[in-house]
Every structure is written in C-alpha cells, then in structure tokens.
Amino acid sequence: MKKTILRDYAKLLARKGVNIQKNQEVVIVAELDQPEFVKMLVEECYRAGAGKVTVEWSWQPLRKLDVRYQKEKVLSKVEDWEVEKIKHRVKTLPAMIYLESEDPDGLKGVNQKKMQKCLGIRRGVFKPYRDEMDNKYQWCIAAVAGKDWAKKVFPGVRASVAVEKLWEAILYTSRAQGDGIKNWEEHNADLKNRYEYLNSLGISELHYTSSNGTDLTVGLLPEGRFMGGSDVLLNSDVEYNANIPSEEVFTSPDRNRADGVVYASMPLSYQGALIENFYLRLENGKIVEAHAEKGEELLNSILDTDEGARYLGECALVPFDSPIRNSGILFYNTLFDENAACHLAFGEGFSSCVRDYEKYTLEEIRALGINNSIVHVDFMIGTEDLDITAKTYDGKEVPIFRNGNWAF
Numbered sequence: 195m196k197k198t199i200l201r202d203y204a205k206l207l208a209r210k211g212v213n214i215q216k217n218q219e220v221v222i223v224a225e226l227d228q229p230e231f232v233k234m235l236v237e238e239c240y241r242a243g244a245g246k247v248t249v250e251w252s253w254q255p256l257r258k259l260d261v262r263y264q265k266e267k268v269l270s271k272v273e274d275w276e277v278e279k280i281k282h283r284v285k286t287l288p289a290m291i292y293l294e295s296e297d298p299d300g301l302k303g304v305n306q307k308k309m310q311k312c313l314g315i316r317r318g319v320f321k322p323y324r325d326e327m328d329n330k331y332q333w334c335i336a337a338v339a340g341k342d343w344a345k346k347v348f349p350g351v352r353a354s355v356a357v358e359k360l361w362e363a364i365l366y367t368s369r370a371q372g373d374g375i376k377n378w379e380e381h382n383a384d385l386k387n388r389y390e391y392l393n394s395l396g397i398s399e400l401h402y403t404s405s406n407g408t409d410l411t412v413g414l415l416p417e418g419r420f421m422g423g424s425d426v427l428l429n430s431d432v433e434y435n436a437n438i439p440s441e442e443v444f445t446s447p448d449r450n451r452a453d454g455v456v457y458a459s460m461p462l463s464y465q466g467a468l469i470e471n472f473y474l475r476l477e478n479g480k481i482v483e484a485h486a487e488k489g490e491e492l493l494n495s496i497l498d499t500d501e502g503a504r505y506l507g508e509c510a511l512v513p514f515d516s517p518i519r520n521s522g523i524l525f526y527n528t529l530f531d532e533n534a535a536c537h538l539a540f541g542e543g544f545s546s547c548v549r550d551y552e553k554y555t556l557e558e559i560r561a562l563g564i565n566n567s568i569v570h571v572d573f574m575i576g577t578e579d580l581d582i583t584a585k586t587y588d589g590k591e592v593p594i595f596r597n598g599n600w601a602f
Contacts, residue, residue, distance in 0.1 A: 211334030217245035219288035295340030296344035298526035301466025385422035410540035413451025446543035502567030508539035514598030535576025
C-alpha cells in the first residue's frame with residue numbers, strides 16, 4: 195500500500211478517531227509486526243498537537259508462552275507498577291489508540307480456561323480505575339493489515355498479495371478512501387439522524403426474529419437512548435470516534451429483560467480463538483444456556499467470568515446492506531464483523547446510553563438496569579431476513595428492520 199495513503203489513514207485516526215487536543219498525552223497499543231505504520235501514526239499524533247506519545251507493544255507468540263508456562267498466581271497478578279500506571283492515566287486522561295492486526299488463530303491451543311480466569315482477575319483489579327475514566331477520555335480502535343491475519347482472510351495467495359488486499363478492505367470499510375475526515379463527518383450525520391428517530395419513539399422492547407431460529411425479546415430502559423457514530427466527552431465539546439469502522443446505532447438494554455433464543459450469524463473471534471455456530475437462550479435477562487459447534491468451552495468460560503457476563507450490555511443495529519457486508523469478506527475480527535450485521539453484546543453496558551447520564555452516579559446508572567461486568571463481548575446476529583419490531587411505551591408496534599435492513 196502506498197505510504198501516502200497510509201499516512202492519510204494515520205491522520206484520520208489521530209484527528210477524527212481520537213481528536214487529539216493540544217499537548218495531550220497519547221498511548222498507542224500495537225503488535226510488533228506494525229513498526230512502519232506505528233511510526234507514521236506517532237508522527238501524525240504529534241502533528242495533531244500531542245505533547246507526548248507512548249507506544250505499548252504486544253505480540254501474540256509471547257502471550258501464548260506466558261499462558262503456557264506461568265502459574266495462575268503469576269499470570270493473574272497485577273504488579274504495583276501496573277496499578278501506578280493506570281492511576282497516572284486516571285489523572286492525565288491520555289487519548290488511547292488500539293491497533294488490531296492479530297492472527298485470529300494466533301492463540302489456538304492455549305489453555306483457554308486458565309487464560310480467561312487470569313484475565314478476569316486482572317480486569318477486576320483494573321475495573322474501578324477504568325470506571326473512573328469512563329466517558330472522560332478519547333479512545334479509538336482501528337485496524338492494520340497483519341500478515342497472518344491477511345493470510346486467514348485471503349487464503350491461497352502470496353502473503354504480500356493478501357496483505358495488500360486486506361489493506362484495501364480496511365481502508366474501504368473504514369471510509370478512509372479520498373477525504374476520510376469529510377467522509378466521517380457525513381457518515382456521523384447519517385447515523386445521528388437514525389438514532390434521533392429511534393429516540394423519538396419511546397421504545398420499550400425490541401423483538402428479533404429470523405429464519406435461523408432467533409426469537410428474542412429485549413427490554414429497553416425508559417431512561418435509555420440510542421447512540422451512534424461519534425461521541426462527545428463528559429462535560430466537554432471534544433468529539434471522537436471510538437470505532438473505525440463503525441456502522442452501528444446502539445443502546446444498552448435493561449439487563450433484567452431479555453427472553454428467548456438468539457443464534458449467532460457469524461463466527462466470533464475472541465482472544466486468538468474462534469467460536470462458531472453458537473446460540474444463547476435467555477430468561478429474565480440472564481443467559482441460562484449456551485452451545486457452540488466449535489469453541490463451546492471458551493464461550494462458557496467467558497460467560498462465567500463474573501455475574502454480569504451472563505447479561506446483555508448492548509443492542510446494536512447494523513443494516514445487512516453495509517460496506518463491510520457488501521465487501522463479501524469475513525474478517526474474523528469483531529471490529530469489522532460486528533459492523534457487517536446487527537449484533538448484541540453480553541457483559542458491560544454503556545453508562546452514556548442513559549439520557550443525561552452526567553446527572554447520575556455510576557451506582558445509580560447500574561440501579562436503573564445498565565449491566566456491570568468486567569467483559570464486553572460483541573457477537574453477530576444479523577441475517578438477510580432478520581426482522582426487528584419495536585414496541586413503544588404507549589403500546590404501538592413500529593417496524594425497525596425488515597429483511598435485514600432499516601425499515602425507515
């Protein structure tokens with residue numbers, strides 16, 4: 195891929211993704227296979243006004259070795275310096291850029307039960323600090339074309355060809371071709387029109403049905419709201435885009451109101467492993483049954499992370515006729531695949547999905563029905579024939595999706 199095009203993409207992430215403020219600290223999290231793009235991104239962050247840019251490198255093969263050889267006590271321990279680091283971030287609120295390029299099968303063969311248990315312990319230590327930062331700092335998750343990921347998406351071609359094809363797909367679906375900043379301004383405006391209409395309806399519940407067996411009713415909060423596209427920091431006018439790409443309009447439901455069965459329509463790539471052909475059954479909001487043809491043990495280990503992991507934290511609406519779906523590519527990466535189809539997430543809900551959320555304490559928001567968990571896992575449920583019907587608090591039924599696409 196031409197360096198001029200990649201530099202424009204880096205500029206998009208720095209200026210429209212996290213929207214760096216003058217002298218703000220920036221932290222970039224990336225895999226070791228991305229040195230050239232990370233260098234470009236660091237420079238674009240400084241050009242956007244960053245006062246300091248720090249890069250945190252990770253590498254799947256090392257994580258795999260850690261899980262294999264470290265004892266659970268060591269693998270789950272949070273060192274004092276790690277606590278001090280996140281305390282520093284609570285104080286300084288750096289903009290965070292997460293670059294995804296990992297091999298979807300990169301952690302295949304690891305002891306998933308051990309890894310999930312230790313991750314859960316670590317996340318539990320960090321969660322109070324992350325809660326304190328919630329809605330106060332900019333963050334953006336985006337993608338870079340890793341070689342092993344590219345070979346998974348485009349098998350049967352040379353690695354260099356696969357990487358080029360994956361870059362083309364990333365830039366197309368991320369609306370980064372041409373004037374990316376203008377593209378996102380227009381896209382955000384369209385998503386805003388969608389969620390403002392939904393918020394005007396006063397929706398009490400959503401009923402999902404599909405020929406694959408999905409028949410699920412999810413309750414929404416009277417205080418809830420739909421969101422989409424860019425977000426704005428708490429008590430600020432700083433606007434940022436947390437996901438590039440993003441096609442969704444979403445809300446967080448009432449954790450205690452979900453009943454029925456829902457079938458995943460695409461594989462779920464999680465922590466370097468795949469969960470395929472699975473379904474969940476819910477009663478009174480709780481996932482009481484989960485089965486998968488592949489990865490069932492991993493699925494249930496995630497659901498057992500904590501009490502909140504078995505409740506829903508997000509309902510996201512994505513038309514079947516979307517750039518990612520129309521690309522015809524299965525990315526094996528949730529950032530992309532969740533934007534190819536409607537999806538749900540079990541685990542943590544979003545406090546900002548409550549109207550006037552700044553007037554509530556976090557405890558009050560959770561008391562309203564926003565779910566609390568140390569995990570948030572999106573899984574895709576959208577199909578070509580998915581119908582979603584809203585029931586409003588004044589008793590009306592309004593079509594939201596018909597045959598996989600917006601009904602309005």
